[in-house]
Amino acid sequence: xxxxxxxxxxxxxxxxxxxxxxxxxxxxxxxxxxxxxxxxxxxxxxxxxxxxxxxxxxxxxxxxxxxxxxxxxxxxxxxxxxxxxxxxxxxxxxxxxxxxxxxxxxxxxxxxxxxxxxxxxxxxxxxxxxxxxxxxxxxxxxxxxxxxxxxxxxxxxxxxxxxxxxxxxxxxxxxxxxxxxxxxxxxxxxxxxxxxxxxxxxxxxxxxxxxxxxxxxxxxxxxxxxxxxxxxxxxxxxxxxxxxxxxxxxxxxxxxxxxxxxxxxxxxxxxxxxxxxxxxxxxxxxxxxxxxxxxxxxxxxxxxxxxxxxxxxxxxxxxxxxxxxxxxxxxxxxxxxxxxxxxxxxxxxxxxxxxxxxxxxxxxxxxxxxxxxxxxxxxxxxxxxxxxxxxxxxxxxxxxxxxxxxxxxxxxxxxxxxxxxxxxxxxxxxxxxxxxxxxxxxxxxxxxxxxxxxxxxxxxxxxxxxxxxxxxxxx
Numbered sequence: 001x002x003x004x005x006x007x008x009x010x011x012x013x014x015x016x017x018x019x020x021x022x023x024x025x026x027x028x029x030x031x032x033x034x035x036x037x038x039x040x041x042x043x044x045x046x047x048x049x050x051x052x053x054x055x056x057x058x059x060x061x062x063x064x065x066x067x068x069x070x071x072x073x074x075x076x077x078x079x080x081x082x083x084x085x086x087x088x089x090x091x092x093x094x095x096x097x098x099x100x101x102x103x104x105x106x107x108x109x110x111x112x113x114x115x116x117x118x119x120x121x122x123x124x125x126x127x128x129x130x131x132x133x134x135x136x137x138x139x140x141x142x143x144x145x146x147x148x149x150x151x152x153x154x155x156x157x158x159x160x161x162x163x164x165x166x167x168x169x170x171x172x173x174x175x176x177x178x179x180x181x182x183x184x185x186x187x188x189x190x191x192x193x194x195x196x197x198x199x200x201x202x203x204x205x206x207x208x209x210x211x212x213x214x215x216x217x218x219x220x221x222x223x224x225x226x227x228x229x230x231x232x233x234x235x236x237x238x239x240x241x242x243x244x245x246x247x248x249x250x251x252x253x254x255x256x257x258x259x260x261x262x263x264x265x266x267x268x269x270x271x272x273x274x275x276x277x278x279x280x281x282x283x284x285x286x287x288x289x290x291x292x293x294x295x296x297x298x299x300x301x302x303x304x305x306x307x308x309x310x311x312x313x314x315x316x317x318x319x320x321x322x323x324x325x326x327x328x329x330x331x332x333x334x335x336x337x338x339x340x341x342x343x344x345x346x347x348x349x350x351x352x353x354x355x356x357x358x359x360x361x362x363x364x365x366x367x368x369x370x371x372x373x374x375x376x377x378x379x380x381x382x383x384x385x386x387x388x389x390x391x392x393x394x395x396x397x398x399x400x401x402x403x404x405x406x407x408x409x410x411x412x413x414x415x416x417x418x419x420x421x422x423x424x425x426x427x428x429x430x431x432x433x434x435x436x437x438x439x440x441x442x443x444x445x446x447x448x449x450x451x452x453x454x455x456x457x458x459x460x461x462x463x464x465x466x467x468x469x470x471x472x473x474x475x
Contacts, residue, residue, distance in 0.1 A: 044125025045072035051118040051131040058140030058171045060227065063103045065116040068129055072122050079119040089113045089133030109137040140171035143223035145232035148289045151219055154247045154326055155237040160207045163219040166232060170225050177222040180206045182215045187236030190290040192218045212240040235289060238316065238327020245324035246274035252317040252330035256304075260339040264302050266315040266330060274319035274326075282314045283307065288332035308336040309346045340396070345423070347397065353423050354392075356401040356454045356463075363393045365401055365452040365465035368425070376474035377446070380437050386429045390421050390452045390465070397425035404451045405429055408468075411437045411446060421452075438473065445470040 049069035055062055067078045082098035085091060092115055095103075103114070113133040120127050147167035153159055165176040180201035181192045188195045195218055198206070208217070216236040223230050250270035256262055268277050281297035284290060291314055294302070302313065315330040338344045341358035359365065369389040377384050386405055390398045401421045405414065412431040421427045438444060448471065453464035 042073040042122075042124040043071070045070050045076050045120035045122055045127045047118075047120070047127060047129035050129050051116055053114065053116060053131050053134050056140075056172060057105060057109075057114065057135040057137045059105050059107050059110060059137070060140045061105050061171060063105060063114065063134065065101050065103070065118070065131065067118050067120070068131075070120050070127075072120070072127075073124055074122070076120050076122045079121070081117045081119070083115045083117060084109060085113045085115055085133055087111060087113065087136060089115070105137055105140070107139070110139050112137055138172065139169060140227065142228035143168045143170035143174050143225055143230045145221075145223070145230065148232050148287070149219055149221045149234040151217065151234050151237055153237075154328075155208065155217065155240045156245050156247065156324075156326060157208050157210060157213050157240060157242050159247075160205055161217060161219075161237065162205050163221070163234065164204075165221050165223070166234075168223045168230075170223070170230075171227050172225065174223050174225045177224070178202055178204055179220045179222070181218045181220055181233070182212055183218050183236055185214060185216055185239045187216050188218070190233065191231070192220050192233040208240055210242075213242045215240055235291065235329060238318065238329070239325070241324035241326055244273065246319035246321050246326045247272045248317075248319070248326060248328040252315060252328060254313065254315055254330050254333050256333070258304070258334035259337050260304050260306055260309055262304055264304060264313060264333060266300050266302075266317065268300075268317045268319075269328065269330075271319045271326075273321050273323075275321045277320070278318045280316045280318070282316060282329075284312045284314055284332065286311060286335055288312045288314065291329075304336050306338070306346055306350065309338045311336055344396070347424060351397050353397040353399050353425065356398050356421075359392045359396075359398060359454065359463050361463065364463050365398060365454070366391045366393055367403075367450050367452050367465050367467035370448070370450060370467065370469045372471040376440070376472035378440050378474050380433050380439060383430050383432045384471075386431055386448065386471075388421075388427050388429070388450055388452070389425045390427075391425060392463070397423075398452075399423045399425060401452050402455060403427050403429075404453070405448055407431070408447050408449050409436075410434070439475075440473040441475040442473075444473040446473065 047068055047070055051068040052066045054064050065080055070076055080099055082095045082103045083092040084095050115133050116131045118129050146169055149166040150164045151161050153161040168174055180198045181195035182198055183195035216239055218233050218236050220233045248271050252269040253267045256264035279298055281294045281302045282291035283294050312332045314332050316327050318325050318327040338346050340352055341354045343355045343358055345353050347353055368391040371387040373385045388403050390401045392398050399421050402418055404418045411434050414429050414431055419427045448469050450467045
């Protein structure tokens with residue numbers, strides 16, 4: 001019976017072509033041992049199928065590792081070690097503390113791939129096997145809209161509109177649901193909150209009905225994944241027209257040099273059935289959405305202004321005939337840049353900030369403002385603040401300029417007597433009175449010397465600016 005069992009084992013192995021080194025060794029040794037009272041030899045673990053990783057490779061998701069398949073003397077115990085690899089699945093390093101069958105994907109894993117090494121042990125030895133690399137880890141979490149939904153088609157009664165979901169980030173998979181909205185003629189709120197929900201209009205397409213005439217349309221998209229749900233609304237269509245108003249066959253476009261002060265031009269696109277056209281330029285956010293009309297900008301050209309800096313512009317082109325009018329939104333412009341020296345940015349106040357490296361040799365720095373707090377100074381021991389603002393002789397606010405300030409005579413100490421200005425041109429110093437600081441009393445002042453300069457300029461030259469100021473003392 002013993003011999004028959006061994007022969008059967010060899011026959012099964014041959015049929016299945018499962019000839020592993022361990023299996024062959026076990027069978028041959030069994031044939032060579034005495035048949036009475038002989039035990040089969042012990043065999044160290046050997047992997048016959050690599051470990052596998054299941055789950056979604058996104059932050060916050062849980063991955064699960066299998067042991068794979070092993071041969072060898074039982075019992076076999078297993079240990080796990082998760083590894084973080086590069087985007088190609090190579091150059092792997094062990095993740096500290098990740099030694100379980102499961103692993104919760106971390107933010108540090110984004111852009112990398114993961115593997116797991118399984119170590120098998122029994123009474124005769126130890127062996128390990130490495131899984132294949134996971135998919136590239138992505139940022140998970142609740143869906144976030146990165147490019148808003150869009151609507152294509154002519155806003156004319158009887159015509160079919162088609163919606164896209166836009167672009168979303170978040171844990172995959174993400175599913176989408178659609179809801180068409182009937183909005184006021186001006187498009188309503190950007191999120192569609194003051195628009196009417198159209199019952200049953202939940203597909204990616206919608207055929208305009210008589211009840212839509214005189215309104216504009218939006219579509220609201222709900223994106224859902226394992227972490228939650230988020231909403232985003234499209235830009236509005238033009239006002240829905242009745243009958244067979246003009247039909248747009250090629251979308252309007254805008255062109256130009258997208259710099260403040262330059263002219264932008266609209267190409268109205270291609271239409272059928274139009275007898276006249278009108279234009280309305282729109283100022284949008286940096287993504288081309290949330291657009292609003294620009295007062296007075298109703299021609300085929302528009303000169304970009306400071307209000308457009310950091311934004312995009314688009315045009316509503318309206319074509320008319322005896323049956324009605326059709327409005328189509330143009331493509332978006334590039335992001336409008338500010339004019340002026342290199343690195344210029346427009347501050348919320350409307351002033352323009354430049355780096356100190358953009359101040360030419362023909363200009364100089366100006367210590368524009370110096371403010372003390374408190375003012376007057378009433379204590380010989382309490383620290384007080386000196387705030388300095390720097391511009392140049394052309395009126396630009398200057399950032400990254402080094403400012404040095406000290407009392408004259410030296411009766412105060414500053415932890416950092418030299419500091420760079422911020423984007424708004426301001427820099428602050430905290431002054432601590434020394435023992436020689438005068439007793440505050442009415443009619444007395446402490447004088448401060450302030451210098452604004454650029455690193456690398458000569459000590460007494462370059463674009464440096466200087467100023468003497470005083471703070472009042474009061475008892």
